[in-house]
């Protein structure tokens with residue numbers, strides 16, 4: 001379909017019947033939105049994840065399930081309890097309860113993914129009914145038939161080619177006549193088992209579907225009116241960015257701006273789909289366009305902050321004139337799937353930062369890795385740090401960038417400074433307790449003076 005728009009609505013956008021109705025309004029007003037990808041209602045996935053933990057007691061389990069039921073039933077009630085919707089919802093809730101009670105759950109990554117998938121399944125079921133009650137020809141479509149992945153449960157990787165083939169076969173022919181309401185976050189492997197793409201993965205799902213269907217635009221509807229120069233909770237001076245390039249937005253997502261799942265832009269870049277981010281509460285306020293080519297490329301675009309960073313300093317007297325030290329360090333980290341963010345080196349030491357699993361689905365540092373590293377170097381681990389990233393353009397080629405940033409921060413202790421690898425960022429670590437102030441000062445120096 002020409003001019004196809006794939007729209008994704010996040011957990012807060014579909015949290016209640018009223019919220020869903022606002023989203024339905026957006027869809028009714030834009031006839032090119034033919035595929036809608038929904039998240040679970042806000043708070044549902046957190047509860048589902050909790051259900052998969054080894055230490056949940058029977059009481060807590062019952063409590064969690066009853067809270068989930070309450071969230072879903074509040075919406076079904078507002079819909080007037082249509083019989084077949086109640087039936088379908090009860091089926092999902094019964095399945096969910098059965099898996100939650102299964103003895104195998106704790107040891108099975110597959111069952112954990114299955115349990116997490118019910119949030120999106122219930123959400124799309126109810127959202128499709130909201131659309132139908134608005135006289136839109138909408139179907140609740142099981143995306144697991146289309147979004148094919150490997151079996152890396154918890155963080156499955158999509159199979160782009162199979163996803164494209166399935167989308168062309170099952171969705172494309174019906175697009176003119178039907179609005180597809182479908183689930184973000186979930187997919188299925190070769191065996192047909194349910195998989196998930198990792199927390200926050202609905203954005204990524206929507207981007208993959210947009211790519212598979214050669215959509216013109218991907219709309220991400222959330223609870224903020226687009227991307228801001230920094231998190232508005234950090235400084236009131238934060239202001240919306242009307243247009244930003246894929247490169248800059250990818251840096252922002254990577255460095256902690258929690259607007260988009262970091263992988264979302266990969267399919268968008270591959271297929272050149274323009275991405276719009278806006279608030280489903282205030283669709284008329286506008287939002288941010290993320291595009292391949294933007295007219296304005298300012299040196300400073302935004303400041304991102306990521307908390308809970310670990311700084312590891314590895315010191316080896318043998319590094320002096322020796323080769324292979326870094327290779328050895330990185331081999332160990334790679335073996336344990338620990339991904340590194342910033343790196344600086346001196347003659348006999350290397351410092352690197354590691355993200356916390358609370359921020360994303362990365363693997364955290366653990367004692368086994370530290371012991372392995374300690375076999376050939378001195379290891380120092382520091383916690384309580386935050387990573388600040390200034391995102392912009394040509395940062396490596398403009399004079400005065402370093403001077404400007406460091407002058408603005410002269411009263412703060414910066415633990416590590418990294419610049420040069422990318423034209424789009426300038427990063428450093430600071431003490432967690434200073435992070436808010438650091439962002440505020442920087443924002444003032446970089447944006448308020450303009």
Ligand code: ASP
Nearest residue numbers: 039045185199200201202
């Ligand atoms: N429901 C999933 C989560 O909370 C996926 C998403 O909302 O993007 O992580």
Ligand code: MG
Nearest residue numbers: 010011200203
């Ligand atoms: Mg999200």
